[in-house]
Amino acid sequence: MAAETTGRDRIVDVALRLFAQRGHDAVSVRDIAAEGKVSVGLIAHHFGSKEGLRREVDAHVIGLFDDLTDTAVEASPGPSGAIADSFASLLLGQLPPASPIPAYLRRLVLSGDPAGRALVERWHALSVALLDRMTAAGAARATADPEATAAFLMVNDLAMILMHEHIASAIGADPLGRDGAQRWAAAAVDAYTHGIFTPPEETP
Amino acid sequence: MAAETTGRDRIVDVALRLFAQRGHDAVSVRDIAAEGKVSVGLIAHHFGSKEGLRREVDAHVIGLFDDLTDTAVEASPGPSGAIADSFASLLLGQLPPASPIPAYLRRLVLSGDPAGRALVERWHALSVALLDRMTAAGAARATADPEATAAFLMVNDLAMILMHEHIASAIGADPLGRDGAQRWAAAAVDAYTHGIFTPPEETP
DNA sequence: GAGCATACTGAACGTTTGTTCAGTACAGTG
DNA sequence: CACTGTACTGAACAAACGTTCAGTATGCTC
Structure with missing residues (x-):
C-alpha cells in the first residue's frame, strides 16, 4: 500500500510478504528483486x-x-478477564486485515530458530505476570501450577493465530476477522470462566 | 531401529525423518539417497x-x-473428561519418544496443503462428536456455541503438539515427555473443569 | 570541479538442484 | 535356456540457485 521510496525498504517489505506467504526456502532472491523492482545485486549490497x-x-x-x-499492555487499564484471554487478538487487531505479519x-x-x-x-513472561496480577486482583483463581496455567493460556492464545485458517473452516468464521474474533473470544472466555467439563465426584 | 529390507521402505522412512527435521525444501533427493544408502535414480523410479x-x-x-x-477411540471406554482433553497425548503416547511423527x-x-x-x-468432527457424547452423558456442560467449544478444545490440544518445545522451555518439562505430559494434562483438566477466571458480576 | 561515498545495475560464475536415461543385476516364468 | 519384468545404479543434463564484481549514476564535501 504505502509507496516506499528507497529500494532498501521495498526489499524488506517484499521479502516479509513473500517469506510469510511461501516460506523462506521457497522464495529466491530473484523473486524478491523482481517484485521489489530492484536488481539482485542490491539485495547483496x-x-x-x-x-x-x-x-x-x-x-x-x-x-x-x-x-x-507495548500498545496492547498500555491499552489494558485494569486486570480484566476479557483482555487476558485474547491478548493475541489485541495485538493483531492493530494490524490491517491483509497483513502478512500473522503468517510470518x-x-x-x-521454525525453531532463536528469534x-x-x-x-x-x-x-508476560502471561505469567498478567495471570499473577489477575490472581492478586481476584479476577483469576489461584491454580495449583500457576506457571503451567500461564503457559496454557499463552499457548492456546497463540494457537488461535497459528491455526486461524483451520478454525475458519471448522466453525465458518476466521478468528482473525471481526465476527470470528468475537465468536472465538466468547467461547474462550466462557470456557475459562465457567469451565467445560463437569467434575466427576468431588472427594473433599 | 527396524531394518527395512527394501530400498523403497528405506526411502520413505528416511524422507519422513528428514522432512520432519528440516522441512521439505531444505532436503535434497541426494540427502535422502545418501542416508537411505540408495541411488538418486531409485527415488525417481x-x-x-x-x-x-x-x-x-x-x-x-x-x-x-x-x-x-482408531486405537485411541477404542481405548476410551466411557465419556470421561481426562480422555477428551488430552486426545493428542493419547495419540502420541503410542509413538516412541524420538519419533519424527510429531514434527512431521x-x-x-x-503447511496449508490439502492433506x-x-x-x-x-x-x-471427532472433537464435536466427543463433546456431544460427553454433554449427553453429563460429563460436560452444554455451552452456548458447541461447535466453537469443540474447535477450541481441539485447537488447544493440537497446539500442545505444535509448540511442545516452547512449552518445554517455558515450564521446564516437555509435554510430550512422561512427566511433562502429566503436568500439562493436570493444568488443562483443572482449567477445563474449574475454570481459571472468576466471573466479574453475575447479572441473572 | 575534483574526490568520494553511497545507491544501484546486470552479466557472469560456480554450485546445487530435480530429473533423465542407458545400462546392470536378478528373480520368476515359459 | 531364453524372456520379461522389476529393483537398482550412477553419470549426465538443463535449470535455478546464491553470490560476486566491474561498472554507472547521483549527491555531498572540500
Missing part, C-alpha cells in the same frame, strides 16, 4: 546475503511486535 | 519425482494417524 536479509526481516517483525505489545509470525514461532524462541519466552 | 515422494510420505503419515486414532505433523498441519487440512477437519 544492503544485506550481504539472503540470510542477512532474513535476519533483517526477523528483527523488523520482532521490533514491530514489541511496539504492538507462524513461521517465526515454528522465535525469544519471542515466545517474552510472551510467556 | 519408485515415486516419479520428489513431489511424488512427498505425497507418499504424507499418505503414510495420515494412514498411521488413522490407525492411531506440525509441518503437515501448518493437512483434511486431517484437521477429521479431528474437528
Whole structure:
C-alpha cells in the first residue's frame, strides 16, 4: 500500500510478504528483486546475503511486535478477564486485515530458530505476570501450577493465530476477522470462566 | 531401529525423518539417497519425482494417524473428561519418544496443503462428536456455541503438539515427555473443569 | 570541479538442484 | 535356456540457485 521510496525498504517489505506467504526456502532472491523492482545485486549490497536479509526481516517483525505489545499492555487499564484471554487478538487487531505479519509470525514461532524462541519466552513472561496480577486482583483463581496455567493460556492464545485458517473452516468464521474474533473470544472466555467439563465426584 | 529390507521402505522412512527435521525444501533427493544408502535414480523410479515422494510420505503419515486414532477411540471406554482433553497425548503416547511423527505433523498441519487440512477437519468432527457424547452423558456442560467449544478444545490440544518445545522451555518439562505430559494434562483438566477466571458480576 | 561515498545495475560464475536415461543385476516364468 | 519384468545404479543434463564484481549514476564535501 504505502509507496516506499528507497529500494532498501521495498526489499524488506517484499521479502516479509513473500517469506510469510511461501516460506523462506521457497522464495529466491530473484523473486524478491523482481517484485521489489530492484536488481539482485542490491539485495547483496544492503544485506550481504539472503540470510542477512532474513535476519533483517526477523528483527523488523520482532521490533514491530514489541511496539504492538507495548500498545496492547498500555491499552489494558485494569486486570480484566476479557483482555487476558485474547491478548493475541489485541495485538493483531492493530494490524490491517491483509497483513502478512500473522503468517510470518507462524513461521517465526515454528521454525525453531532463536528469534522465535525469544519471542515466545517474552510472551510467556508476560502471561505469567498478567495471570499473577489477575490472581492478586481476584479476577483469576489461584491454580495449583500457576506457571503451567500461564503457559496454557499463552499457548492456546497463540494457537488461535497459528491455526486461524483451520478454525475458519471448522466453525465458518476466521478468528482473525471481526465476527470470528468475537465468536472465538466468547467461547474462550466462557470456557475459562465457567469451565467445560463437569467434575466427576468431588472427594473433599 | 527396524531394518527395512527394501530400498523403497528405506526411502520413505528416511524422507519422513528428514522432512520432519528440516522441512521439505531444505532436503535434497541426494540427502535422502545418501542416508537411505540408495541411488538418486531409485527415488525417481519408485515415486516419479520428489513431489511424488512427498505425497507418499504424507499418505503414510495420515494412514498411521488413522490407525492411531482408531486405537485411541477404542481405548476410551466411557465419556470421561481426562480422555477428551488430552486426545493428542493419547495419540502420541503410542509413538516412541524420538519419533519424527510429531514434527512431521506440525509441518503437515501448518503447511496449508490439502492433506493437512483434511486431517484437521477429521479431528474437528471427532472433537464435536466427543463433546456431544460427553454433554449427553453429563460429563460436560452444554455451552452456548458447541461447535466453537469443540474447535477450541481441539485447537488447544493440537497446539500442545505444535509448540511442545516452547512449552518445554517455558515450564521446564516437555509435554510430550512422561512427566511433562502429566503436568500439562493436570493444568488443562483443572482449567477445563474449574475454570481459571472468576466471573466479574453475575447479572441473572 | 575534483574526490568520494553511497545507491544501484546486470552479466557472469560456480554450485546445487530435480530429473533423465542407458545400462546392470536378478528373480520368476515359459 | 531364453524372456520379461522389476529393483537398482550412477553419470549426465538443463535449470535455478546464491553470490560476486566491474561498472554507472547521483549527491555531498572540500
